[in-house]
Amino acid sequence: MGLRPCTPWLVLGAAVLGGWGVDAMAQGLAVPVEIRGTEGAHTLYRGGEPYAIRGAGVGRAADLESLARFGGNSARTWAAGDGSILERAAELGMTVALCLDLARERHGFDYDDADAVARQLERVRSEVLAYRDHPALLFWIIGNELNHDFRNPRVYDAVNDISRMIHRLDRHHPTTTATAGIDPSLARILEERAPDLDFLSVQLYGGLPGLPAALAHVPSDWPVVVTEWGTIGHWEVPATPWGAPLEPTSTEKARRYREGYGQVLDPMAGRVIGNYAFLWGQKQERTPTWYGVFTADGRRTEAVDVLHHVWTGEWPSNRAPRLRAMLLDGRRARDSVRLVAGAEYVASVEADDPEGDALGFEWTLMRESEARQSGGDAEAVPDRVPFPHAVRGAGKIALTAPATPGAYRLFVYVGDGNGAVAHANVPFLVVGA
Numbered sequence: 001m002g003l004r005p006c007t008p009w010l011v012l013g014a015a016v017l018g019g020w021g022v023d024a025m026a027q028g029l030a031v032p033v034e035i036r037g038t039e040g041a042h043t044l045y046r047g048g049e050p051y052a053i054r055g056a057g058v059g060r061a062a063d064l065e066s067l068a069r070f071g072g073n074s075a076r077t078w079a080a081g082d083g084s085i086l087e088r089a090a091e092l093g094m095t096v097a098l099c100l101d102l103a104r105e106r107h108g109f110d111y112d113d114a115d116a117v118a119r120q121l122e123r124v125r126s127e128v129l130a131y132r133d134h135p136a137l138l139f140w141i142i143g144n145e146l147n148h149d150f151r152n153p154r155v156y157d158a159v160n161d162i163s164r165m166i167h168r169l170d171r172h173h174p175t176t177t178a179t180a181g182i183d184p185s186l187a188r189i190l191e192e193r194a195p196d197l198d199f200l201s202v203q204l205y206g207g208l209p210g211l212p213a214a215l216a217h218v219p220s221d222w223p224v225v226v227t228e229w230g231t232i233g234h235w236e237v238p239a240t241p242w243g244a245p246l247e248p249t250s251t252e253k254a255r256r257y258r259e260g261y262g263q264v265l266d267p268m269a270g271r272v273i274g275n276y277a278f279l280w281g282q283k284q285e286r287t288p289t290w291y292g293v294f295t296a297d298g299r300r301t302e303a304v305d306v307l308h309h310v311w312t313g314e315w316p317s318n319r320a321p322r323l324r325a326m327l328l329d330g331r332r333a334r335d336s337v338r339l340v341a342g343a344e345y346v347a348s349v350e351a352d353d354p355e356g357d358a359l360g361f362e363w364t365l366m367r368e369s370e371a372r373q374s375g376g377d378a379e380a381v382p383d384r385v386p387f388p389h390a391v392r393g394a395g396k397i398a399l400t401a402p403a404t405p406g407a408y409r410l411f412v413y414v415g416d417g418n419g420a421v422a423h424a425n426v427p428f429l430v431v432g433a
Helices: 022-028 061-069 084-092 115-133 155-169 184-193 208-215 250-265 302-312
Strands: 033-036 043-046 057-058 074-076 095-101 137-144 175-180 202-205 222-227 272-280 322-328 337-340 345-352 361-366 389-391 394-402 404-414 421-431
Touching: 033 137, 043 272, 043 361, 057 061, 061 074, 061 272, 084 095, 095 115, 115 137, 115 155, 137 155, 137 222, 155 184, 175 184, 175 222, 208 222, 208 250, 208 337, 222 361, 250 272, 250 302, 250 322, 250 421, 322 404, 322 421, 345 404, 345 421, 361 394
Parallel strands: 057 074, 057 272, 074 095, 095 137, 137 175, 175 202, 202 222, 222 272, 337 421
Antiparallel strands: 033 043, 322 345, 345 394, 361 404, 389 394, 404 421
């Protein structure tokens, strides 16, 4: 991968390069970004100063305010959008790794179709021209996980052509592409077909601890950014006999964030020049709670506290509740719970709060997701199911199993009344009497 220093500013001079580049922001001018160093000792520079990314993936400009409040300084996207995220980032003194969305082979795009590839390049060119001078822009991500279920390596010829186009139009911002994991075969394809890229971006969940071993097969002069990391993926966990993946609790996820950063990302500084946690927000992917560090109603989970500590060295003044266990009929999710239609059972949860805040318990029943999409593709939110239940004490209810046999999932949300929440769920199968 070609590492090139960005052309220095010819007008503003060295004084503007220090710090964040307030003058550049005021004048709507690009802040130069470059990578310096060799052989596993790289550093990202912005405006002439080392720039340590404190990042997370975000889906909306509105999410940036909370990201900044908890110590983040950079966001990554999955599409260029309308530019509003760049505008909001500039207002907050933040940066954006802007993704130029490319068509995927698994969705039917043919990278042997020269006309379609040319049209895509022209569409991306217009996005580059629109945003190349924005002061909040940090670097370009050319396509997201294009290697997911791909067969045609010419996709990376297209990535390389786009990178070359960007370098002709934009002297100030590096290019990369985000891959789902990395292995020797993919590394060879990138080395042969996309040498114009400035650095490698990889995305790992349960496989994050294996990153050092994976990068042993990647040229050591390639800087790396981890553009997605966080909890374990729904494809990486055990499932019930009827195919329902077992979701970790919010507390178990927070532990994964803490260990992922402390045991992998931080020790790899120099080889890894930045990272973006997934996901600062909320989305439906197998469940409404699996990947987002916030819930659908905007409450933060324990993972936010961990990221705040990673970024600032301090814990929030009010921390999220912690959840130790959830049981349904005295069994955990891993016990492949089966209930008889119309029968009564007890569900319970054990949780506490670091500050001793009074906890509230909310229970929700949903049908099990039937989604089979992959790669983060959009999914429908499963239907909520009304279910008779009665409180039997703090963190305990008696409930009646649905009358209709099938796969369901019982969720509990444990709130502290101060905008924070813990959550867990148990999938179960309703069978006939």
